[in-house]
Amino acid sequence: MKQTWRWFGPDDPVTLAHVRQAGAIGIVSALHHMNRGQAWTDDEVLKRKSEIESAGLSWDVVESIAVPEAIKTRSGDFRAKIDNHKASLRAVARAGIKVCCYNFMAITDWTRTDLDWPLANGGTALRFDMIDFCAYDVLILKRCDAEADHPPERIEAARQRMASWPESKAAQLERNLIDWVPARETVYDRQSFLHQLDEYRDITVEGLREHLFLFVREIAETAEELGLKLAIHPDDPPFPLFGLPRVNSTQSDTQKLFDAVPSPANGVTLCTGSYGANPGNDLVKMARAFAPHIHFAHLRNTTREVDGSFYEAEHLDGDTDMIGVVAALREMEMAQSREIPMRPDHGHLIVDDTGKKVNPGYSCIGRLKGLAELRGVMRTVDAFRAGRVS
Structure with missing residues (x-):
């Protein structure tokens, strides 16, 4: 190769x-x-x-x-x-x-919830955390019908985790999920992302x-x-x-x-x-x-x-x-x-x-x-x- x-x-x-x-x-x-x-x-x-x-x-x-x-x-x-x-x-x-x-x-x-997830050796890695993703999808973005895509226990775990987040966590999570990827065609904010989702509804x-x-x-x-x-x-x-x-x-x-x-x-x-x-x-x-x-x-x-x-x-x-x-x-x-x-x-x-x-x-x-x-x-x-x- x-x-x-x-x-x-x-x-x-x-x-x-x-x-x-x-x-x-x-x-x-x-x-x-x-x-x-x-x-x-x-x-x-x-x-x-x-x-x-x-x-x-x-x-x-x-x-x-x-x-x-x-x-x-x-x-x-x-x-x-x-x-x-x-x-x-x-x-x-x-x-x-x-x-x-x-x-x-x-x-x-490519989508990750964490861009600097701490590793045991002191370095950091990329990570996709399903609970964090659920918290954003259901509780922050509030996407229509999002609850149907996540089991109830995951949504409850997301609610509990989100309650302990520092004030900056939600904004950082949103940036990681919809606003950042090197060389992406379009950078989204919450409203433009929801609008683009509507284009795929059918x-x-x-x-x-x-x-x-x-x-x-x-x-x-x-x-x-x-x-x-x-x-x-x-x-x-x-x-x-x-x-x-x-x-x-x-x-x-x-x-x-x-x-x-x-x-x-x-x-x-x-x-x-x-x-x-x-x-x-x-x-x-x-x-x-x-x-x-x-x-x-x-x-x-x-x-x-x-x-x-x-x-x-x-x-x-x-x-x-x-x-x-x-x-x-x-x-x-x-x-x-x-x-x-x-x-x-x-x-x-x-x-x-x-x-x-x-x-x-x-x-x-x-x-x-x-x-x-x-x-x-x-x-x-x-x-x-x-x-x-x-």
Whole structure:
């Protein structure tokens, strides 16, 4: 696997020089200043490519060209937005980039209740706490019909917990859930978020799934012509939030997309953290089942809790058999004579990064540690296959 690193552009606190020191050789990036559904231009794509290559790195994956809500709901100017998406794919292809990761999550991008959850070792991690989420959904946001999506005991636990919160907790929770994600297309406040939820009121799971199929049929045709590989990112978390439909949370969900759009360009980003937060997903099995369709991998681990909560674990700990996943991916690469890009996804906030301005989940040292651990697994797997170790 080619070792890559997500870089948010010139404003990223983690510089390209840091990336090289971490040992990555490729970059995963996007034009985050052009993330509102407009067409990317050749000049802007080539400018970003030049910045990356001047640092001795290669731009291997675009993550992501935005998929605006109008495309997901098939409303408003969705046709123009799809045309812009295709134009962006063409600009990317002309620059020589071969893989495009995207997601189709309604309204939310990846969602966490805690961005600095304390760990026993003194570092912090990203966390999704189901009770805190319920408190926001039912008691703060007061979403219509929210009570129906949470069992009574969870709502009562949320009431009790909320009663002990400091005054700042509710505002911080709201910011974490609806107002913050790096490179999100839209930043919401409470009223605009509720308004956007209304846009999905009549869209069922099957309705959103059909919208996904329609969109991917179009862009896959363009990608095939251009020699690009599309890699959909799974839902994160891989279960419904805010009453919104989810269509890419399980092995079955993703297989339905492959069946509906049987294009060689149509593939998946195997995100072990996103899929892994759903106990029904077997990541080693999925790595083998999806082998022809895996064009990119996000490698991270999560530890699940009984009530559905989870936190970002060490890359080699948690509930996902990371060694088994890496072995399955290396087996796939050797069988198909191809190399896929991977990146260490998320990382703990540790050591000298503590107290610095960072994008939560994307600090330098935590990801460097994860990449080093994953690199060790890859080399051990290769040595085992070559008979150098037993």
